[in-house]
Amino acid sequence: MTDIPSSASVLRQLLHYARGHRKQIRLASLCSVLNKIFDVMPEILIGMAIDVIVRQKQSFLADYGLVDPLRQMLFLGVITVAVWGLESLFQFFLQILWRNLSQNLQHDLRLDAYGHMQDLDMAWFEDTSTGKLVAILNDDVNQLERFLDGGANALIQVATSIIVVGAVFFYISPQIALMAFTPIPVIILGAFWFQRRAQPLYATVREKVGLLATRLANNIAGIATIKSFTREKYELEQLERESEAYVAANRSAIRISSAFIPVIRMAILAGFVATLVYGGKLTLDGQLNAGAYSVLVFLTQRLLWPLTRLAETVDLFERAMASTRRILNLIEVPVHTRSGSMALPIDKVQGELVFKDVSFTYSNGTEVLHEINLHIAPGETIAVVGQTGSGKSTLMKLLLRFYSPTHGSVKLDGIDIKDLQISDLRAAFGLVSQDVFLFHGSVAENIAYGRADAGMAEIEAAARAAEAHDFIQQLPQGYETIVGERGQKLSGGQRQRVSIARAVLKDPPVLILDEATSAVDNETEAAIQRSMQVITRGRTTLVVAHRLSTIVNADRIYVLDEGRITEQGSHTELLAGDGIYAALWRVQAGIVNS
Numbered sequence: 001m002t003d004i005p006s007s008a009s010v011l012r013q014l015l016h017y018a019r020g021h022r023k024q025i026r027l028a029s030l031c032s033v034l035n036k037i038f039d040v041m042p043e044i045l046i047g048m049a050i051d052v053i054v055r056q057k058q059s060f061l062a063d064y065g066l067v068d069p070l071r072q073m074l075f076l077g078v079i080t081v082a083v084w085g086l087e088s089l090f091q092f093f094l095q096i097l098w099r100n101l102s103q104n105l106q107h108d109l110r111l112d113a114y115g116h117m118q119d120l121d122m123a124w125f126e127d128t129s130t131g132k133l134v135a136i137l138n139d140d141v142n143q144l145e146r147f148l149d150g151g152a153n154a155l156i157q158v159a160t161s162i163i164v165v166g167a168v169f170f171y172i173s174p175q176i177a178l179m180a181f182t183p184i185p186v187i188i189l190g191a192f193w194f195q196r197r198a199q200p201l202y203a204t205v206r207e208k209v210g211l212l213a214t215r216l217a218n219n220i221a222g223i224a225t226i227k228s229f230t231r232e233k234y235e236l237e238q239l240e241r242e243s244e245a246y247v248a249a250n251r252s253a254i255r256i257s258s259a260f261i262p263v264i265r266m267a268i269l270a271g272f273v274a275t276l277v278y279g280g281k282l283t284l285d286g287q288l289n290a291g292a293y294s295v296l297v298f299l300t301q302r303l304l305w306p307l308t309r310l311a312e313t314v315d316l317f318e319r320a321m322a323s324t325r326r327i328l329n330l331i332e333v334p335v336h337t338r339s340g341s342m343a344l345p346i347d348k349v350q351g352e353l354v355f356k357d358v359s360f361t362y363s364n365g366t367e368v369l370h371e372i373n374l375h376i377a378p379g380e381t382i383a384v385v386g387q388t389g390s391g392k393s394t395l396m397k398l399l400l401r402f403y404s405p406t407h408g409s410v411k412l413d414g415i416d417i418k419d420l421q422i423s424d425l426r427a428a429f430g431l432v433s434q435d436v437f438l439f440h441g442s443v444a445e446n447i448a449y450g451r452a453d454a455g456m457a458e459i460e461a462a463a464r465a466a467e468a469h470d471f472i473q474q475l476p477q478g479y480e481t482i483v484g485e486r487g488q489k490l491s492g493g494q495r496q497r498v499s500i501a502r503a504v505l506k507d508p509p510v511l512i513l514d515e516a517t518s519a520v521d522n523e524t525e526a527a528i529q530r531s532m533q534v535i536t537r538g539r540t541t542l543v544v545a546h547r548l549s550t551i552v553n554a555d556r557i558y559v560l561d562e563g564r565i566t567e568q569g570s571h572t573e574l575l576a577g578d579g580i581y582a583a584l585w586r587v588q589a590g591i592v593n594s
Contacts, residue, residue: 007199007321014144014324018105028097031090032153036160038087043298044168045080049073051291094153102148106141109327113137119335122402123363131214136330139209140323147320154313158306165303172292173282179274180300183267187307190263194256194314201253202322208246210326215242221486253315264307275300337404337422342415344424349509350378350413351428351540353399358408360394368394370563371408381541383551385581386560392544395560396512399542400426412510430503434515436495438487443472444479446487446498450506462505467531468497497531504535511536514544548585557581 018025055062056069066072114137162184169177219226219235226235279296282288355374361367368391376382384392397403398410401422410417417425430450438446447462448454454462459479463469471494475481487495503511513532529550532541545551552571559567559574559581567579574581 007318010321010325010328013328017109017328020108021101021105024097024101024104028094028101028153029156031094031097032156033160035087035090035094036157037164038083038090039157040161040164040168040299040302041083041087042080043302044295045076045083046298047291047293047295049076049291050294051289052076054290098153099149102145105148106145109144109331110137110141113141113327113330116331116333116335120333121335121337122397124333129210129214129217131212131217132210133330134217135206135210135213136326139213140206140326143323144320144327147316151313151316151320154309155317158310158313161303161306165299168299169296172296173279173288176275176279176282176296179278180271180296180303182274183271184307186267187264187310190267197256198253198315198318199322201249201256202318203325205246205249205253205319206322206326208242208249212239212242212246215239253318264310268307272300337401339422340417340419342419342421344412344415344420344428346424346427346509348413349428351509352376352378352411352413353510353540353542354409354411354414355395355398356409356411358398358405358410360391360398360403361406368563369398369405372563372565374558374565376540376542378540379538380555381536381543381553383543383545383554383557384560385545385548385551385557385584390560391563392560393514396431396514396542396544399510399512400429400431428509430506430508430511432496432499432503432511432513436487436492436499438483438490438495438498440483440485442477442480442482443475443498446483447479447501447505449502454505458505459501462501463498465504465531465534466497466501468494468501471497500531500535508539510540510542512542512544515546548581548588 015025052069052072057067062072066075117133117137166177166181169180215238219239226232275296279288279293283290283293353374353376355372358369358372359367360369372395374382384395386392394403398405399417401417404418412420412425412428439449444456444459447459451458456479460469463472463479472479472481481489483489483495483498487498490498532543532550533553543551543554548571551557554571556568557571557574558565559579561580567574567577567581569577575585576582
């Protein structure tokens with residue numbers, strides 16, 4: 001099992017990350033300290049008032065020239081109003097500062113984590129569950145926010161109480177101070193014990209949250225499949241299992257924190273009784289005046305009873321550090337596909353593509369492509385065909401630098417694509433994939449996704465080119481119709497044509513059609529084929545095809561078999577060669593050899 005970083009090291013990482021907010025952190029901490037100082041002063045003022053009532057002209061205040069008891073009480077009344085006012089003022093400031101800090105920091109963390117996540121390699125996404133990522137970006141970030149909203153202030157104020165009250169105690173009576181403060185080491189040691197015990201427990205809690213979120217995300221996305229196979233009961237049982245694991249993990253942490261509080265209470269009781277009894281004896285013996293005794297009794301409660309919340313605060317701290325650990329781990333995931341530095345003006349791209357000795361092996365050791373050599377001239381339409389798993393889609397992903405070749409190079413207009421800025425490189429390509437993803441929004445917004453500045457006339461022109469305009473106009477609100485999550489309100493063929501319109505509006509020099517017609521009906525396929533004759537003009541086009549009828553007019557067709565190019569040529573030439581392509585054609589055309 002991987003060692004879990006300590007909460008202290010995670011806190012240091014968080015403070016380093018939050019260095020841009022240090023001024024706000026210092027100001028919020030100062031307000032917490034001042035608020036606590038003014039918060040403990042009423043107990044001191046009460047003791048001084050008792051001292052005035054009992055000793056009158058011999059009171060503590062009389063030593064400073066204020067002899068008349070009535071004036072002493074009026075003075076204490078004014079001071080009390082000022083103290084309460086300042087305590088309330090700093091309470092207001094600390095809440096504003098800490099809560100705004102929590103909002104700003106969680107906002108920055110969420111954006112930085114998400115921004116970094118977008119730069120990670122596609123292979124990383126394939127190995128990481130969506131539910132886990134959503135739990136980190138949402139629930140874990142919110143957990144940190146909850147600690148900053150109240151827990152950080154509570155820890156600072158506990159420390160301030162110990163220092164301020166300790167100073168008053170030692171000033172009045174060092175003997176009572178030693179008795180009253182004896183429980184504090186027990187409380188602090190208990191807090192550290194709890195922290196060590198709770199740290200791995202909360203790491204497990206956050207892990208279970210991720211698994212639970214993954215289960216929920218997958219089930220919601222696959223609800224149609226669940227219903228069609230009548231697996232509702234089974235999925236509910238699986239969710240119950242994940243939820244029970246989360247509850248069990250939390251239960252272990254709760255058991256530890258619950259055991260801490262009774263121990264703290266007994267330690268506090270010992271300190272309070274010592275102050276009450278021994279201080280009372282000193283007062284009866286005349287070694288301590290009644291006012292000072294009152295101050296000590298009141299301050300003992302003010303000091304010790306808030307420590308009962310220390311377990312709750314440490315609990316909140318540990319949960320926050322467990323969440324912060326996951327957030328920072330995400331931010332620290334290395335980016336393997338680094339952007340080059342060379343700019344690529346989109347209007348200068350000719351569209352010449354060269355694969356030279358390109359091989360690609362997945363991290364698990366599976367070789368998908370082996371020594372691929374291709375030369376695609378500007379404006380040429382080429383097709384890549386082959387059995388499932390032959391490496392067709394991987395070849396296209398290398399072009400977009402979703403992956404990097406294990407060996408060899410890929411060049412665009414004579415420039416190795418790894419030297420180009422990734423944003424410029426991908427701007428030169430338009431991708432229409434088999435797995436169409438539409439965002440929750442209107443049809444027009446989805447078509448204009450790659451061109452946010454496009455006008456309605458341009459959007460409609462792109463839709464016409466993709467043969468999507470007619471069906472869009474028949475939708476309830478036309479181009480303003482909301483397509484639903486992942487475009488679920490549209491049919492598969494409609495989604496495909498919207499995605500083609502999206503690529504057309506982007507107007508890229510190179511167009512990639514990755515199995516764009518594999519999951520559509522014959523009518524939609526015919527419409528897509530007609531639109532392809534329009535949209536491929538004047539641009540380099542690469543077509544990954546399962547249906548060979550869609551690529552018969554390609555300038556050149558490459559046949560991939562187990563990661564190697566085994567055949568190439570035009571449709572007519574490949575049929576005449578009577579190889580793999582010809583066999584695939586006969587199967588799809590329904591031609592049976594006699």
